[in-house]
Amino acid sequence: MRFSALAVLAAAFAGATNALPVIEKRGNSTASDDLGLSSVQGLNVTYSSTYNASLPNVVIFATGGTIAGSSSSNTDTTGYQAGVVGVAALVQSVPELLGIANVVGSQISNIGSQDMNATIVLKMAKLANEILCSEGSNVDGLVITHGTDTAEETLYFNGPANLLQAVTLAGNPDARDRGAMIVLNDRIGSAYYTIKTNANTLETFRALEQGYLGMFLSSKAVFYYPPVQPTFKKTFDITNVTSLPMVDVLYGHQDFDYLLIRAAVADGAKGIVIAGTGAGSQTTPSMPDIDALIAKGFPVVASSKVNVGAVVPDNDKSSFIRSGFLNPVKSRMQLQLALACGYSLSEIRSSFEDVLYNYLH
Numbered sequence: 001m002r003f004s005a006l007a008v009l010a011a012a013f014a015g016a017t018n019a020l021p022v023i024e025k026r027g028n029s030t031a032s033d034d035l036g037l038s039s040v041q042g043l044n045v046t047y048s049s050t051y052n053a054s055l056p057n058v059v060i061f062a063t064g065g066t067i068a069g070s071s072s073s074n075t076d077t078t079g080y081q082a083g084v085v086g087v088a089a090l091v092q093s094v095p096e097l098l099g100i101a102n103v104v105g106s107q108i109s110n111i112g113s114q115d116m117n118a119t120i121v122l123k124m125a126k127l128a129n130e131i132l133c134s135e136g137s138n139v140d141g142l143v144i145t146h147g148t149d150t151a152e153e154t155l156y157f158n159g160p161a162n163l164l165q166a167v168t169l170a171g172n173p174d175a176r177d178r179g180a181m182i183v184l185n186d187r188i189g190s191a192y193y194t195i196k197t198n199a200n201t202l203e204t205f206r207a208l209e210q211g212y213l214g215m216f217l218s219s220k221a222v223f224y225y226p227p228v229q230p231t232f233k234k235t236f237d238i239t240n241v242t243s244l245p246m247v248d249v250l251y252g253h254q255d256f257d258y259l260l261i262r263a264a265v266a267d268g269a270k271g272i273v274i275a276g277t278g279a280g281s282q283t284t285p286s287m288p289d290i291d292a293l294i295a296k297g298f299p300v301v302a303s304s305k306v307n308v309g310a311v312v313p314d315n316d317k318s319s320f321i322r323s324g325f326l327n328p329v330k331s332r333m334q335l336q337l338a339l340a341c342g343y344s345l346s347e348i349r350s351s352f353e354d355v356l357y358n359y360l361h
Ligand SMILES: *[C@@H]1O[C@H](CO)[C@@H](O)[C@H](O)[C@H]1NC(C)=O
Pocket: 026, 027, 028, 029
């Protein structure tokens, strides 16, 4: 079983879901029974459409967040409450879904995305491995609905379209072998490269250098290239991983010194990512502590607070690890996975640096 470091999300957003349309019954058996999902341990099936053998099979993990937010009226945004609407109500708010796929929904959590944590991410990764990759699986794709902590007003009327597109994509055979993708606002991006680029606008999820994988035209997914995986992507076997170790991200700036580094270590961090200035540069006063930690086998990864571009590996293996194209939060997740899988310092360094280094030397 393999889990991509950054196998995250078909993101989707919805607003209020009052005045729910009624789901029409179209047959007898439910998709969850037909797909053998009722017996998957830990999968809390809270919605299952009627099974139709001529449709693809898509599982939805609902996590809460903006998509599941509610407000007492369609126009009132002040009473907005994140993460209170369940997956059944979400599906009911987009009845077109039922003509596109057999849908099995599981309520994984009911939280705003700012409260997403390692427990929930690991649980979803393990369930995803089991549902998608176990022998004889008939599940064509998985959608994880995941809120953003902002923009609920802007996204208010676009949510149903995003969920519909995510389910359409998950059931589409052309979407296979591309890794995890993010769908928002008609654009399809690789989850590995996509970052949030604007705190407020709809055009926020982008891979500024690498571009989009495809788009939606007239409700159909269109891909610009055949299936391909991100060059730098690492996979980690999480079969035996039950928790992720603490890794702190520290933000670089003028006068950044060793104080926060020491505080993080004293507080129990097992690794540190520094969102360094520029291409990952570190201040002179912080360097003795960073090098001393590396010498002890404690990983310190330099990424960039600029968020776009690379922190380039060089020949110096005695100082901080260079994050390559991973931004600080993605670097954190890769470091947590490498630590959880028992990687040594040099294996951790290789997982971040080798592919890019080999391109350049
Ligand atoms: C529903 O169940 C009834 C009774 O078991 C059966 O006769 C009928 O064919 C089923 N309908 C569908 C669409 O499967």
